[in-house]
Amino acid sequence: MGFPRASQRVRSSCIATCFLFLCAACGDDTPVAPANEQVRQRIVSLAPSANIGHRGTGLTRPGHALPENSIVSFVAAMAAGADGIELDVEITQDGQLIVMHDDDLVRTTNCTGCVSEMTFDEIRACRLLDGEGQPTDERPPTLEEVYDAIPSPALINVELKVFGPDCSTDTTGADALVPRALEEVTRLGGEGRTLFSSFDLEAAELVKLEQPEYYSALLLGQADSDDVDQALLLGQDAIHPFFSIAAATVEDALDSGLQVNVWTVNSEVDMEANLDKGTTGIITGFPGVLAELLAN
C-alpha cells in the first residue's frame, strides 16, 4: 500500500496559514505568518517535494568544475531547477561566519588549517578548488553573498557545523555559532526562507531557544521513531534524515507535525523511492535530475 503524499496530509493546515499570507497584503497591522510557518508552507507548496541542491550542485569532485559551497555552484543549482540550496556554515577564530563543510581547509581550498584557528580575512584569501584540484576565482562565501546571489523565494538550508575534536576550541562551539548565524540571517531578512539544521543537538536546541519561530531541523543518520521523539522534544520543525529512512518512520514524523527532508539523494531510483514515502523535501547533489523527475 502506498503512502499519501504530503500535499494531501497538510491540506487543512494550509488553509489557515494561507489566510495569514493573504492578510499580509491588507495593511500594516494585519498578521504575518511566523518565519517557520512561511518556510513550512513554501515547502508544502512545492509538493510532492522541495528540490534542494546539496552544497549547490554537490561535492567537489573530478569531472565537475564547480566547487562545493560556492556561489557559482549555488547559482547553477537554481538554474538547473532547484527550489533552494543547502550550505554548511562555520565560525572563524575571530567570530565571523564562513560557508565551508570541512573543519579544515585542505580538501576544498588551496589553504590548510582548521577554520576555527584562522581569521575571517585569512580564510577569505583562500581560493576554492575545482574538481581537478585547481584553484578557481571563487572564495569561501559569506552568508550575505549567498542570500544576495540566491534571491527570494529560494529556500536556503543553513547547516550549522560544530567542529569535531581535532579543530574544536573554547570560543567556537555551538553557543558561539548559533547566535551569530541567527543574528546574520535576521540582519539579511532571510528567516522566512531559511531552514536551519544541525547534527549537533545543542545547536538544534539553541535555534529554538533563541528564535522559537525560526525553522529548525534535526539532522540524522539512520533515523527511527526515537529520533522523531527527540526532534519533538527539541521543538523542531523537521527532521533531516539519511534517505534510507523507513516509510513508517516518515509517516510517524509527518503525523507528529514534522516535515521530513532527506539527504543526500543522488540517484533517480532513490529519488522516486522517497517521493513514494511522502518525504517533503529532497536534498540532492543533482537538482537537475530531480527537477526533470518532478516535471514528469
Ligand code: G3P
Ligand atoms: O544537510 C544534509 C547533509 O548536508 C548532511 O551531511 O556531511 O553533507 O553536511 P553533510
Ligand code: CA
Ligand atoms: Ca551539509
